[in-house]
Amino acid sequence: MEITSSLSEGVALVSVVGRVDSAVAREWELGLVAAVNEGGGRIVLDCGELSYMSSAGLRGLLVASKKADAEGGQIVVSGASDRIREILEVSGFVRFLKVFDTVDEARSALGD
Numbered sequence: 067m068e069i070t071s072s073l074s075e076g077v078a079l080v081s082v083v084g085r086v087d088s089a090v091a092r093e094w095e096l097g098l099v100a101a102v103n104e105g106g107g108r109i110v111l112d113c114g115e116l117s118y119m120s121s122a123g124l125r126g127l128l129v130a131s132k133k134a135d136a137e138g139g140q141i142v143v144s145g146a147s148d149r150i151r152e153i154l155e156v157s158g159f160v161r162f163l164k165v166f167d168t169v170d171e172a173r174s175a176l177g178d
Contacts, residue, residue, distance in 0.1 A: 080111050081112040081114075098141075109141040140176060
């Protein structure tokens, strides 16, 4: 897994490449929480190159989402493949995470 983050106009864009599983779950969670801190809770999570997410990865996403909510922000997802969308749907994450096709659509949902 590779995770990168950049900040633009108060929104952190977090891009993830590869697999998020138990082997990288701690790094994943710390990276997401750091992005929440950096972006004031406003996060676009670009999953365009994410191939797999386990329950350990979902846990990290949940922790970061709760932190973003506490800061008055939100995490939105962009570019998720059908497989990743299915994981988010089956796990119930789509109840509190909005999923968009593109980064631009996701940024717009955050008010930019």
